[in-house]
Amino acid sequence: DAKTTQPPSMDCAEGRAANLPCNHSTISGNEYVYWYRQIHSQGPQYIIHGLKNNETNEMASLIITEDRKSSTLILPHATLRDTAVYYCIVRVFGGAGSYQLTFGKGTKLSVIP
């Protein structure tokens, strides 16, 4: 069963902020929200994760709604190198299943010059 819903594709102008939404309405209290991306022909790359507070690192910001049913990944100044498929994943904290990542189809972000 799909645990996250993402739009299949989005465009963003170079230099603008890219806001990628993710719906995870059935998320449980012990599940984190993770974001990975996959640039063409490469292995997936970790971006950021969070539980309920907003998070920021050198790559992106993650905004999680108060009810935790949706989140938004923000790339503040998109570049052409950010063109990739972005995956939103919910992941259990602890327990036997917590090591695994379940990838959906993600959002293909195209950054346009």
Place this chain on the structure above:
Amino acid sequence: DAEITQSPRHKITETGRQVTLACHQTWNHNNMFWYRQDLGHGLRLIHYSYGVQDTNKGEVSDGYSVSRSNTEDLPLTLESAASSQTSVYFCASSLLAGGNNEQFFGPGTRLTVL
């Protein structure tokens, strides 16, 4: 620098042949994973290991096997390759137990079964 490598990067084989894909990581991570990626699908988990001598089946394990004799390596074996196993294969590793840690992925192996 520590890293995760896969070999070969490209492989063409024939139906029925045994094929082994190598995965090697130098981070000393306990957890290692094999995924496959096909057009129209996200990555799907094949097998995973939480440590030496530990192996577990993932979502699409039929026709594949793994063994974990040391921390650094998790080879993936296709016992009798089938055309349906033509895919891109990714290996990954992670250090800690629990959900609060990231997986690091290798560059992938593109396998074609004729």
